Amino acid sequence: MKKIYPNATAALDGLLHDGMLMAAGGFGLCGIPELLIDAVVESGVKDLTIASNNCGVDGFGLGKLLDTHQIKKMMSSYVGENDEFMRQYLAEELEIEFNPQGTLAERMRAGGCGIPAFYTKTGVGTVIAEGKEHKDFNGETYIMEEGIFADLSIVKAWKADETGNLIFRKTARNFNPPAAMCGKTCVVEVEEIVPTGSLDPDDIHLPGIYVHRLIQGEHEKRIEQRTVREKK
Template sequence: MNKVFENADQALFDVQSHQTLMLGGFGLCGIPENCIATLAGSKLEGLTCISNNAGVDDFGIGLMLQRKQVKKMIASYVGENAEFERQLLSGELEVELIPQGSLAERCRAGGAGIPAFYTPAGFGTEVQGQKEVRWFNGKPHILEHALRADFAFVKAWKGDHEGNLIFKGTAKNFNPVMAMAGKITVVEVEELYPAGALSANEIHLPGVFVQRIFQGENYEKRIEKRTVRQA
């Protein structure tokens, strides 16, 4: 199976409107910039996007929100995007907010074949809703269902032609678990190597979870907020 594609345009050739997409990254760290740019430049609509955050107004998933491509956001942190806020308050966008740990575990469970799990996070809040509650060790837990997606778009630091991946720093927060949970996982990497060139001891995610991979380009790697000490 040849997993290597030339670029994002080729790798995303069969993404369709009204599908569910996972987009890795943490804030603006480790987001699949090339994949998002291709999605934002397409005519796709009615998408359900699962991501830790919704980008900012002019970058990341914010580009897709500007173009009204997203029907529903499933996320844990959305505080840096004014357009997201406007669409939410106006009723244009359906939103499911999930505690960050629960979001990561729901993705991991989806990739591991675990249909659901119980967690104390969110009990007694709006997150609980009508979810089933059971008690374990004297504490109430709510039932959370695993998340899967038609496509998972992932950014890694290094990868090889078989899809074995190495992540750097904060990019490990959501990219690996989302890579596991996509029916088709598309990975963009900064450095692409022939199979066998990467040390097996350094691999964070094996290529069995990856269907497509390409070497990205022109990464901005923006920082949402930069805080420095006063001189």
């Protein structure tokens, strides 16, 4: 199967529709699918529900989709770097489903493994547990969380071979693999595509079975909060 496409717009052709559930990789601004996000903005698709650790920052990453009001609901664990996110939420223009960070990652991974739900102690006794099934195991209370089965996953990896086997770098590995797993279709952007067979199987973080379309591109890699020491 040919997986390599010339650009982000071509890779998303025929996959986008209003009201869809999309999983997006990244941790802060680290390892976000910048090019694919821009293509989603340009497509004009609307009423999106996006499952992602965060929603970018003002004017960058998923924040661009906030600026164009294409997002209806965010399923996230951290939203503290985006003023427009706060404004839309307080104005009741945006729905939020908060998830503990580990729970969100596991919900994505579960979806990718075909697991419809699981039990966790995280969130018991808090607002996170409201409206969810409770069950006791060995005298401890757990709540049920549902797996995420997204219509589309958009993720960013460092390197891929032509069949879509992926390698991630450092923090980019936090959410990109589970986000990639949970989508019915997964589109990946990478910095480098190498010939099939040139990657050591032990170095591959996500097998190509999860990857349907692939692009290579240049990335800005913006730093979310730059902190430096004064020059002495």
